[in-house]
Amino acid sequence: MTEHVDDRKRQVVPRWRPFQISATLGQLDASTNRRLAQPLEPAPGEIEGLQGDWARSQTPFHAANLVDAALILGRSEVAEEAAEWLVEHGGISDVSVRLAQQVLSPSAVVDPGDPQELTRENRHRRVASYRNRLRSFPRDSLLWVDLAREYAALGLNEPALRALRVAIDLAPNNRFVLRSASRFFLHTHDPEQAHRVLARASSTSRDPWLLAAEIVAASACGRQSRLIKTGARLLQSEGLHPRHLSELASAIGTLEHQAGQRRRVRKLFAQALRDPTENAVAQALWITRHMSGFELPEGLGSVPRAFEANAWEAARNSEFPSAVQLSWQWLRDEPFATRSALFGSYVSATAMGDYDEAIRLVEAAMTANPEDPRLLAQLLYCQACSGMVDVAEQNLRKLEKTVKGTESQRSDTEWEVVLNADRGLIAFRRGQIEEGRRWYGSAIELARTHQLTEYAASALINFSREEVLVGGHVDMSELKSVVGLFPPVTRQVVARCVERIETLTAAKSLRKF
């Protein structure tokens, strides 16, 4: 049975991107106003002296001196001639020409671009390169975090943890380090550590980005943060750029949603969306799915890297290929995460019947999460649907062992429904139709007994498809009626699946006729 998209919970868990990307997205900007963001004032005679030197001695050294002053003091106009000279004649090193070009045409804002697709080999090469650099610069906390991220993307959580511990020791108050570490601990299902690492940092109570992460981590531990009031005060303080408060307002807004305070939710998300991060947009979109009457303003999809929000929107609008494409980008953005792959794979398999693409997505996520039962369940389902029955059966055995030995967000009954449905699917694909019917019947009955309506509906849809494929009869009106049992956000996906079954039924009937 295809994996359900579990949309019951969502928090503004900090994203963990490479340092350069996080910096380019402005998520590491200072949230305090300790100094003015402006070029330094020159010392008396500083520029004039260098200009005089340059006028008297047109050499690479004098030109470079003037270019240096122009760059630091933000006075490009004083060094244009010297910069042109350097570009034409060259400097002492290659650096001179590059810096001279900066004087002549100051660089525009850097676009973070789309996340790159990296193979396992490429990631290993990155790890080697980072380790090599760390041998020379072992105190580079940011590089330790980037190394940890590559390890996490490869599913090597132990070395990732060691790298993060070094980073925390080196920069115990740095926003990038702490948020990344907290994200890692949530990824490895250790919410206590995720919270502890933030709670003991002295910067957390002052930094809205850390406060947001702390509130989320506390919530993941099943308790309320002690810093909520501090966060609320910060939200009311003036002088902070709205971008800095976006995730904090989202985090507190989500708590208010849980408490049923609809008015506060609206107010907080209005603040969160003034200059939002993509994470805040995704969170706001989640609120729209769970709180009727909550609407989002237009244009939020253009926020950089809003892959998750846009993927959900695309699915809701029946733009399934686009939803799958966006899921890939979402996955590349956080290659160690599972939600993106499960979502994309679900849309690809259920709405489009593209099981190969669905398998590719799941396999990509399994690099970092080889033992994740939900990924394994989705993989075997797609494998069985695409005819790889033997492999699917092997994975079914593996899944049976995995779900017994590990804790997961899914209950034993839910797993039993999924396993029975998968047993039924494999039986059908092996031609053991009666056995298949028995397993599916058992899955549906178990789901209904435990009021797992969505599971029952899903099992029924899959059962119906298999019946149609073997020439059996299917009650399409019943099938269409169960679409309404799915949450609105995935209803379009399921409806498309039912449409495909209907088309298949018509084609089979025509062939019989």
Add this chain to the structure above:
Amino acid sequence: MDDDLPPVDEVPSAHLEGRQLGNGWSVEKRITRDPGASGGQFSICYSVVHEDGRRAFMKALNFQAASGTGSVVDQLNHFTSAYIFERDLLADCRDKRMSRIVRLIEHGQVTVPEAGALLAEVPFLILEPADGDIRTFQAKSSEFDVAWAFRVMKHTLEGIEQLHAAHTAHQDLKPSNVLTLEDGREMKLGDLGRAERREASGPWSSLTIPGARTYAPPEQQYGSFGGSWEERRAADIYLAGSLGAQLFVGHCMSVLLQDALPTHFRLTKWTGSFAEVLPYLLAAHNQVVPIVQQSVLQHAKNSSCAEEFALAIAQMTQPDPAERGHPRDRAARTSSYAVRRYVSLMNLLSSEVHYRKGRTGRT
């Protein structure tokens, strides 16, 4: 040139050509650039000659530069304090026989009767003459002289060492303040106008950036400079390391760091504290050090030499002042910012390159 001069009654210090200074020295001609003189606009520079044939360099104080906004009394007070501070410091350096600090020969004042009564006396300093600064010398060479560049570092660090031993921080070390003498064989530090003494506050004590802003260490540029003696020594060692990078790369460390930083952490964007930006500066520094190493390697054609030099520069220009300097000195806790080890290293590197050049004809 006389046509361009301001009126004598306004700027008497601009009208000293041909005058006798009353101690055997006479003023020759005005020079446009004052090698090693502090703040070009605060003084007017001349070449001077002694009756025994010695030539020297003279800085005449320009009181006119004190005019501007604010209380004129405060400005004059500050102005004269700065002059007295530099004069006494140079005299002290001479008395302590600091071989790597430009030598004060004479000081006094000359009367310019044409000027008004108040401004008739022009104080001056006569300093030993220099050929120019290291930039001029480097530009004259047909090829990059690696041994010379290491020697510049050695002499500069010796100058810093001598000053620090006398409880003085230079605070404005930059290429134009490293003077060349004897056809570039000897280097001395000039311009002590921005210096600070441990025992007595100088005229610039309260400034967050006492020297040139362009070259200043990051803690000063990002506004986290308390002005303690140790912080001033740390700044000097940074400036020395920055000079080393500049000799081979052409650009000072501050510019290289800013270039390597993502724009959000640059001086023009960052609004947070120095402590908050420090991890980003460290990461940028780690990108700059290989550039320095590569540049040295390009010129020296010797990887171990490039590696050792780059390591020294990395230690000297470490963005975190608490981690700056040689690790062994830091471990000793008594002399974190000592430069003796770097002096020895530069001496060794210079000799090594010089010896190899002699054997192979290559630098």
